[in-house]
Amino acid sequence: MTLAGTERRRRQLITAGLGTALTLVMGTVLIMGFRLATHVRANIGSLQTASTLQTYPEEISQQLNSLRDRLEVRAYSGQALADLQGTVKRFDQMLNELGVSAESDSPQLHRALQLWHQYAPVLDPVLSFNAQPYVDSDTTGSSLSREGRQYYAEVKRAQLFASDSAGPLQAQLAALAATLQRTCSDAAARLRILLLAGVLAALALAGAAGYFRLTRSSHERAAREAQEQTRDILKTVHEGFFLLDADYRIGSVWSEALTRMFGRRDFAGLSFEELLKDLVAPATLATATKYIKLLWGDRAHENLMRSINPLGQLEIVMDNGHGGKETRYLEFDFHRVMGPEGIKHVLCAVGDITSSVLLARELQESQENANAQVDMMLGMLHVEPLQLMAFLDSAETSLNLVNGILREPARSDTEFRKKLGGLFRELHGIKGEASALNLKSVASRVHALEDMVADCKKKPELSGNDFLPLVLKLDDLLAHLRSVREMGARLTTLKETAPAAAAAVAAAAPHGSAALRQSRPVEDLSRALQAMAERLAEEHAKRFRLTVAGLTEVPPSYAATVKDCLIQMLRNAAVHGIEPPEVRRAHTKQDVGVVSVHFRKVSEGYELVFEDDGAGIAVEALKAAALRQRLISEDQAHGMDTRAAMALIFRPGFSTQEDVSMDAGRGVGMDVVARSVYALGGRIGVSTHPGRFTRFKILLPAARAVSSAVA
Amino acid sequence: MSGMRNRNAKALNGNAKRCFKLMIVDDSNLMRRRIERSQQFEGLQLVGTAGNGLDALELFKRTDPDVVTMDITMPRMDGIECIGQLVALKPAVRILVISALADKATAVEAMERGANGFLEKPFTDRQLNEAIAELMR
Numbered sequence: 001m002t003l004a005g006t007e008r009r010r011r012q013l014i015t016a017g018l019g020t021a022l023t024l025v026m027g028t029v030l031i032m033g034f035r036l037a038t039h040v041r042a043n044i045g046s047l048q049t050a051s052t053l054q055t056y057p058e059e060i061s062q063q064l065n066s067l068r069d070r071l072e073v074r075a076y077s078g079q080a081l082a083d084l085q086g087t088v089k090r091f092d093q094m095l096n097e098l099g100v101s102a103e104s105d106s107p108q109l110h111r112a113l114q115l116w117h118q119y120a121p122v123l124d125p126v127l128s129f130n131a132q133p134y135v136d137s138d139t140t141g142s143s144l145s146r147e148g149r150q151y152y153a154e155v156k157r158a159q160l161f162a163s164d165s166a167g168p169l170q171a172q173l174a175a176l177a178a179t180l181q182r183t184c185s186d187a188a189a190r191l192r193i194l195l196l197a198g199v200l201a202a203l204a205l206a207g208a209a210g211y212f213r214l215t216r217s218s219h220e221r222a223a224r225e226a227q228e229q230t231r232d233i234l235k236t237v238h239e240g241f242f243l244l245d246a247d248y249r250i251g252s253v254w255s256e257a258l259t260r261m262f263g264r265r266d267f268a269g270l271s272f273e274e275l276l277k278d279l280v281a282p283a284t285l286a287t288a289t290k291y292i293k294l295l296w297g298d299r300a301h302e303n304l305m306r307s308i309n310p311l312g313q314l315e316i317v318m319d320n321g322h323g324g325k326e327t328r329y330l331e332f333d334f335h336r337v338m339g340p341e342g343i344k345h346v347l348c349a350v351g352d353i354t355s356s357v358l359l360a361r362e363l364q365e366s367q368e369n370a371n372a373q374v375d376m377m378l379g380m381l382h383v384e385p386l387q388l389m390a391f392l393d394s395a396e397t398s399l400n401l402v403n404g405i406l407r408e409p410a411r412s413d414t415e416f417r418k419k420l421g422g423l424f425r426e427l428h429g430i431k432g433e434a435s436a437l438n439l440k441s442v443a444s445r446v447h448a449l450e451d452m453v454a455d456c457k458k459k460p461e462l463s464g465n466d467f468l469p470l471v472l473k474l475d476d477l478l479a480h481l482r483s484v485r486e487m488g489a490r491l492t493t494l495k496e497t498a499p500a501a502a503a504a505v506a507a508a509a510p511h512g513s514a515a516l517r518q519s520r521p522v523e524d525l526s527r528a529l530q531a532m533a534e535r536l537a538e539e540h541a542k543r544f545r546l547t548v549a550g551l552t553e554v555p556p557s558y559a560a561t562v563k564d565c566l567i568q569m570l571r572n573a574a575v576h577g578i579e580p581p582e583v584r585r586a587h588t589k590q591d592v593g594v595v596s597v598h599f600r601k602v603s604e605g606y607e608l609v610f611e612d613d614g615a616g617i618a619v620e621a622l623k624a625a626a627l628r629q630r631l632i633s634e635d636q637a638h639g640m641d642t643r644a645a646m647a648l649i650f651r652p653g654f655s656t657q658e659d660v661s662m663d664a665g666r667g668v669g670m671d672v673v674a675r676s677v678y679a680l681g682g683r684i685g686v687s688t689h690p691g692r693f694t695r696f697k698i699l700l701p702a703a704r705a706v707s708s709a710v711a
Numbered sequence: 712m713s714g715m716r717n718r719n720a721k722a723l724n725g726n727a728k729r730c731f732k733l734m735i736v737d738d739s740n741l742m743r744r745r746i747e748r749s750q751q752f753e754g755l756q757l758v759g760t761a762g763n764g765l766d767a768l769e770l771f772k773r774t775d776p777d778v779v780t781m782d783i784t785m786p787r788m789d790g791i792e793c794i795g796q797l798v799a800l801k802p803a804v805r806i807l808v809i810s811a812l813a814d815k816a817t818a819v820e821a822m823e824r825g826a827n828g829f830l831e832k833p834f835t836d837r838q839l840n841e842a843i844a845e846l847m848r
Contacts, residue, residue, distance in 0.1 A: 287816040290823045300822055301845065308822060308829050310815035 008219060015212040022205040029198040033191060040187040043180055046101045049094055050177035053112075056091040057166035057173075060119075063087055064126070064159035071152045074134055074142040085127050092116070098176075108176035115169045122161045125154040240350035243337065248272045248292050251345070261330060261352055263318060272348075279316035288314075295334055295346050302336060309334065313357065329357040376441040377487060383437050385492045387528060391433050392485050394560065395442070398426045399478055406471055416462035421652055423453050423470070425672050432567045436532040442484060445477050525563050526551050529570060533595065536574035544578045544593035544612070546570070550600045558700055561680055562608060565673045566597060569610045569696055572670065577614030577694050587691060589613070605682075608698040616690040619645045626654060646686050650674040673698075731847070734776035735760040736767040736793065737809070738785040742832070746780055746809065749836040752843045764788025768796055775801070778846065781826070783810040783817055791820055798825030805846045809834070 063084040070077040095116055099109060133148030144152055230253070234241065240258035243251040252268040259265055262275065273289050280288070287310045295305060311332035320326035331353045337345040380388060405422045427450050434442040452473060456466050526548045533546040554562050578584075578593040585591060595612045623637045626648050632640070648654055652671040677684045682700040733755045737743045743760045758774040761767035763785045771779070779797060783790035790808065797804055808821045811832040818829045830842045 283816070287819050291815075291819045294819065294822050299827060304828060304845070308815050308818035310819050312815070 018208050022201050026201040029194050033194045036187055036191045043184045047180040049098050050180055053094055054170055054173045057169040059087055061162040061166045064162050068155045068159050108172050112172035122158045126158045242348050243345040329354045372441050379438045388488045391437055395430045398430050402426045406467055413462055420453055420457050429672050436528050436567045449473050542578045543581050543591055544595050547596045549598045553599055561676045568673045573612040577612040579615050605701040611695040613693050616688040616692055616694050618690050622648050730754050730756050731778050732758045732776040734779045737782040738762050749839050751840055764793035767793050779806045780809050781806050783812050794824040794826050807842055807846050
C-alpha cells in the first residue's frame with residue numbers, strides 16, 4: 001500500500017512536469033509564431049509596395065514624353081503636368097515609406113533612393129512650372145512663350161534623364177522586390193516549422209493529459225474496486241473486526257458481524273469500555289480495560305499478551321429481542337498493528353463461539369454421564385442381580401405411586417401440601433434402598449427430586465404449575481431406572497455367557513455363581529446391609545460394627561418390609577445414633593460402636609430387634625425439633641410425657657437433623673417404617689437410654705400367605 | 712543434577728560481567744527448589760529465595776536482584792501487592808509471575824502492576840527456561 005502510494009506520487013510529479021514543459025514550449029512557439037507572422041505581414045506590404053514602385057520610373061518617363069509631345073504641338077499640357085506631379089508625389093511618398101519600413105537597411109533600397117534623389121534636380125523645375133507656356137498671336141498662332149520655351153527645355157532634359165535612369169531605378173526596385181520576396185518565403189518557411197512544432201507540442205500535451213487522465217481513472221477504478229472488495233469482505237465475514245486507536249476507540253471501518261453480536265450499529269467512535277459496559281460484570285470490564293491498556297504498551301510481547309487474554313471466552317448476557325435474556329460466548333483476539341512509530345492500531349477480531357462452548361459442555365456432560373454409567377455398572381457388579389431386580393420392581397412400583405400422587409387432582413393449598421408429603425415419603429424410601437445397594441446414580445437423582453419437593457414445600461403458595469418440573473424430573477428418573485434395568489440384564493447375560501467373567505464375579509462374590517441362581521434374598525439382604533453399613537460409616541466418619549442374626553428366618557412375605565425397615569433404621573443409627581469416635585472416647589465408650597439386628601420367631605409371630613449403642617434419643621431434643629418444625633405447639637410440648645415424645649419419631653415429616661444429606665434430615669423414614677409395620681398388622685416400639693442405646697422392637701403377626709410390599 | 716550445577720557455574724564464570732541476580736519467591740518449598748533446579752539460564756545467579764511477599768521485599772532490599780520469579784497466592788503479602796512494591800523500588804527489575812491461578816484477571820492485574828511475564832503452574836523445564844529467556848530479552 002505504501003509502495004503503491006509512492007509510485008503514484010512519482011507518476012503524478014512526472015506528469016505535472018511534462019505538462020508544464022509542454023505548455024512552456026507551446027507558449028514560446030506561439031509567441032515566436034506571432035512575431036514571425038507580424039514580420040511576414042510587414043514584408044508582404046513592403047513587397048507589394050516594391051512591386052508597385054517598379055512600374056513608376058517607366059510611367060514617369062512616359063508622362064514626361066507625353067508632356068514634351070503636348071508642348072511641341074502646343075496642346076494643353078496642364079493635365080499632363082498634373083498627372084506627372086501626382087505620379088512623382090506618389091512614387092516619392094511610397095519610396096520613403098518603404099525606407100521607413102523593415103527593409104530600410106537593404107542596399108537595393110539604398111541605391112534606389114540614391115538614384116531617385118538624382119531625379120530631383122531635373123524634375124523639380126518641371127514640376128514647379130506654373131506659368132503660361134503659350135502665347136497666342138494672329139500671325140503665328142500659338143507659340144511658346146519665353147517661360148514656355150524654358151519649360152520645354154526643362155521637360156526635354158528631364159525626359160532624357162528619366163528615360164536613361166528608368167532602367168537602373170527599375171532594376172534596383174526589382175532587386176529589392178526579389179529580396180523582399182525571398183525574405184518573405186524564408187519567414188513563411190520558418191513560420192511553417194514553428195506551426196508544426198506548435199502542433200506537435202499541442203499533440204504531446206493532449207497525449208500527456210490523456211495519459212494522465214487514463215492512469216488516474218485506472219487508479220480510481222482500482223481504488224474503488226479495492227474499497228468494494230473491502231466492503232464485501234466486511235459484510236460477509238463471520239468474525240467481528242474493528243480497529244482500536246490509542247484512545248481505545250473503535251475506528252470507522254468494522255465488519256457487519258458485529259451488528260449481530262452486539263445488537264447495535266453505532267460502533268464508529270465508540271470506546272471499548274462502552275462496547276462491553278452493559279454486557280459483562282464490572283470486574284470483567286475492569287480487567288478487559290486494563291488488558292487493552294497493556295496492549296498499547298510495549299512491555300509484553302504478542303504471545304504473552306495472547307496467553308493472558310481475559311476475553312478469550314467472554315460470557316455476555318444480551319436481550320434476545322423477544323423481551324428475554326440470552327447468554328452468548330464471544331472470543332476476542334487482539335493483534336497489534338505496527339506503524340513506523342510503534343503501535344498504530346490494535347486489530348480486534350471477535351468470534352461468536354456460543355455453539356462451540358455449548359457443544360464442549362454437552363461433550364463434557366455426556367462424558368460425565370458415560371463416567372457415571374461406568375461407575376453405576378461397577379457398582380452394579382457388586383449387587384446381586386436378583387436383589388437389583390427386586391429393587392427395580394419396588395422402585396418402579398413406588399414411582400408409579402408417585403406418578404399417581406402427582407396426577408391426583410388437587411385444588412387447595414392443603415391438598416397440594418399433602419401431595420408433597422406423600423411424594424416425600426415414597427422418594428425417601430427409594431433413596432434408602434438405592435443407597436443400600438450403592439446405586440449412587442439412582443440415589444443422587446432421587447435426592448435431586450427430593451430437593452425439588454423441598455423447594456416446593458418452602459413456597460408460601462402452591463399451584464399445579466409447581467408440580468410440572470417434578471413430573472419432568474420423575475420421567476428422567478424412570479428413564480434412568482429403565483437403563484439400569486437394561487444394563488442389569490446385560491450384565492446377567494454377560495455373567496452367564498462369559499465363563500471368565502463369571503469366574504471373576506464368582507471370586508468377587510463369596511457365595512459364588514451357584515448361590516446367585518438359587519435365590520436367597522435374605523442372605524443377600526444381610527450382605528447388602530453390611531455394604532450399606534460400611535458406606536454409611538465412611539461417609540459420616542463413624543466407626544461401628546453391624547451384627548446380623550436370624551434373617552434366614554424371615555418369611556418371604558415379610559422380606560420386603562423387613563428390608564425397608566432395616567435400611568431405614570440402619571441409616572438412622574449411623575447418622576443419629578452412633579457418635580463420632582472422639583465423642584465415644586470422651587464418654588468412655590469403645591471407639592467402635594455396635595449395631596445389632598436380631599430376627600426370631602416368637603410365640604405370637606416374629607420379632608425384629610434393632611439396637612445401637614449410640615447416643616440414644618434425648619426427649620428434650622425431640623420436643624425441641626418438633627417445636628422447630630411446628631409439628632407441636634409449646635403447650636403440647638410442656639404437657640408431653642416421655643412416651644408421647646418418643647412417638648414423635650413416627651410422625652410424618654419429623655427430623656432432628658437440621659442439614660439435609662443423602663441419608664437423613666428430610667423427616668421421612670421412621671414414619672414409613674411404622675406405616676409398613678402397621679400395614680402388616682404389626683406393632684413397633686422404641687426404648688432408649690440417653691448416652692447408652694436405642695432399641696427398636698418390631699412385632700409382626702404369624703406369616704400370612706399374601707406377600708406384601710411397601711405401599 | 713550436580714553436572715547441571717557445574718555447567719551453570721562454568722557459564723557464570725565465563726560471563727562474569729553479564730551476570731544477573733535472580734530471586735525466587737514462592738510459598739512452597741518444593742516449588743522454590745524446582746525453579747532453582749530447573750532454570751538453566753546462562754548468567755543468572757540465585758541470590759535468595761523468599762516464601763512470602765514481606766520476606767521477598769526484605770530480601771530484595773538486601774540483595775538487589777535483577778530478575779524475580781513471583782508466586783501470587785502467598786501468606787502475609789501476596790504476589791500482586793509485592794510486584795507493585797518491587798517495581799516501585801527498582802523500575803528496571805524483570806518479574807516473571809509463576810502461578811497456579813489460571814484466571815486471566817490475575818495475570819492482567821500482575822502485568823499492570825509491572826510484571827513482565829506469566830507462566831502457569833504446572834510447567835515443564837523447557838517452558839520455564841523459555842519464559843526466562845523471553846524475560847531477559
